[in-house]
Amino acid sequence: MNINSKNKFTRTKLNFRCSVKVVFIFIMALTFTSCTTNLKSKVAGNLNQFSKQQTVAILPVEIIKKDQKETARMLRQGLYAHLKESKFNILERYVVDGLLKQHDLNNPADFLKINPMRFAEILGADAVLITRVNRIERSYLVVHSSIEVGVSAQLVDTRTGEILWRAEQTEQDYQGLAKIPTGISSAILGPIQFVTNKLNLRRITSKLVTKLTAIVKNPEKAEKKETFEKPIIVTSTTRDLDKIKSVNKLETKWVEDSAAYTEIPHSTKTQKKLPNEPASIGKKLSPKTEEKTPKHINWVPRKTGAQAIEKSNILTKAQNTVPGQTSTLSKPLQYTIQVGAFKTEANANQMVSNLLEKGYRAHVQPEIKNGISLFKVHFDAFGSKKKALKLAEKFTAEENLSSFITITNSN
Amino acid sequence: MFFLKSYVSKKFKFAAALVLAALIGAGCGKVKVAVHHEEGDNWDYPESVAILPFSYETAVEENKTSTSILRESFFNYFSYLGYNDIPLTTVDLKLEPLIKTGVSANDISNEELKKALGVDAIIQGHVINSTNLTYGIYAETSIEAELKMTDLRTGELLWDTTHTELNTSSIVTPSLIDMIEDQAANSMASAAYHRIAESFSLKVLAKIPDPASLRYDKIKLPHIESVEANLKGNSKLKPNDLIYVTMKGESALVGHFDIGSFKTGILMKEVSPGLYTGSYRIKEGDLIDGALIITTLSNKKGLAAKKFYKKALAIKKTQKLSQKE
DSSP, rough: OOOHHHHHHHHHHHHHHHHHHHHHHHHHHHHHHHSSSEEEEEGGGGGGGTTOOOOEEEOOOOESSGGGHHHHHHHHHHHHHHHHHHEEEOOHHHHHHHHHHTTTOOGGGGGGGHHHHHHHHHOOSSEEEEEEEEEEEEEEHHHHHHEEEEEEEEEEETOOBBEEEEEEEEEEEEEEGGGOOHHHHHHHHHHHHHHHHHHHHHHHHHHHHHHHHHHHHHHGGOOOOBBSHHHHHHHHHHHHHHHHHHHHHHHHHHHHHOOOOOOOOOOOSSOOOTTOOHHHHHHHOOSSSSSSTTSSSOOOOOOOOOHHHHHHHHHHHHTSTTTTTTOOGOOOOOOEEEEEEEEHHHHHHHHHHHHTTTTTOOOEEEEETTTTEEEEEEEEEEEEEHHHHHHHHHHHHOOOOOOOEOOOOOO | OHHHHHHHHHHHHHHHHHHHHHHHHHTTTOOOEEEOOOOOOTTTOOEEEEEOEEEEEETTTTHHHHHHHOOOOOOOOTTSSHHHHOOOOHHHHHHHHTTTOOOGGGSSSSHHHHHOOOSSSSEEEEEEOOOOOOOOOOOOEEEEEEEEEEEETTOOOOEEEEEEEEEESSSSSSBHHHHHHHHHHTSSHHHHHHHHHHHHHHHTTTTSSSOOHHHHHGOOOOEEEEEEESSTTOOOTTTTEEEEEEEEEOSEEEEEEEETTTTEEEEEEETTTTEEEEEOOOOOTTOOEEEEEEEEEOOOOOOOEEEEEEEEEEEEOOOHHHHOO
16 A cells, blocks of 8 residues: 555545544534523522422413413423422412402413412412413424424512512424434424424423423522522502502501691590480590690681581571571581591692592592691592491491591581 | 335335334323213312322332332322322321331221321322333333222222333434434433323323312312501611511411511411411511511411501611611
């Protein structure tokens, strides 16, 4: 063998080795990229504090199209199985579904709009997992077919509304020429079999759930880039907490304002009992005669409710004796419910707008006494005191705000 | 030309047959679960179920690994159905005194099991055979097992099944890449058994009667009537202040309260029937600002009711304010 042929042989050998390496790298690259995953997942730092005793409810999965029903079921079943391995206590599915049904919450599309605090009271859960199947796409192009499943998930703390985990994932797999078919028939039949076999969708969903839940099962392993920079609270909770805060603020303000003018007491010694009025009601509604008189105000005590009623009664009787005469005093008594009295009109208006939002027919009743303005918040008007009382009691129970009955037709 | 056509046709038929064989071999076998009781609205379904430790054919060494994996996987997926499943660790703990005497879980009488576990039904499993082979161009993982569910209240066999779940990968796999992937995946025995156990469980569970829909209307959470706390709107809390919470509700249950999600599970004491009280003293550094008080009342079935105290939020006094005062 001469030198030239020896060199040629060595070159061929090197080329062959190089080709084998390239093919190997190509196959390995294809192997690792054949099934693609696009996962965006972030957890809150508080997820670590979520202890073992805390209960998570996995809510029914939202679907966009009817044909996603089966995948939604598989996804939820997979979530149950995988999160059983987490440190949470998973609320049984039949309990979740049964309680949701009892509260007419049958549409998973509404779950994101509901304040998680409501879920806490309905389900008794510390957190809820809200999921959605975003898309299921099957494509077939003779020698290539693919299946793509996209889902999103959100775990929310029902006590604070904080998002503990948020993820969006797309899992895709395909069959076709790029996977190097083992024969001509495999090249043609493979893609058909892949796209029509239900097992492949199940396999992809199963893979998806495994990857999706990995971070929730071990939140302590989450890297910095997988953790929220600051706590994120869902809008519905922020809105409701703001409402509670503003009601608290108004209530405090009202207590301060009311204290400056008069105390709304529960009993009195000097108060005369109204005719046909139960003793307990009389006690509850009649204002105290001992009033606080702030030194900076030129104070003239206002009429007590019962005194006003008595006087009005007398006047009405007197007016009725004069036939044909019309006056506001001759009109039958109108009772209303007072829920606040403010020195500043803005505070009264704010309370009115809050009450209007809740469906109460509230309005501001301004009054000037000795040159000092007082803005009372009233709602509704009744011919019967009994009716007014009933609603006032209901209002106090539902809204946690004090209220009392007063007369509205005095000018 | 005719020869070529005939050759292609023969090759095509052969390949089609191979693909079909691969499909069958890839674990497409259907599960047959024999249900021995009548389903329907009048079904007196068992509420609580314990999955006993599965037994296995000791002659097959592989069975030892696959048995525990199958039991765990079956338990995880079983929780989706409308039964109250007892955690496996609890079952094992309760059975420990009985098994210690040298008896296998399957040999314990129904009466003894009922007494020890306090459940309505049990699921027993026996792994007959399991394989995990990887031979370069051929890979196989399989589990063959029999499962049955018995009603301990009546001794009645509710359902039983014997199923083989098989997953193979060979030259008949449609693509080279899939073949390499399958071979690599199959070589990790534990993961391969997990996958096959999952597939086994899903198929069997799809055929098991599920009483979930029969239970929907019967679920009743404990009743909480009212919650009170010593918090007032806008009142500021400082270290050493005491948050005092009272809850009125069903008697003889377990009560606790949370301050947002910062401080959870603060136990409440039932001071008189249906009246629960608890307290928490604020510490320096407690993150309670803007948190709501939430009370929880739990019963023995593990159901819990929650109620928020919405009259006020816990608001912490800022450093400046506390210094001023």
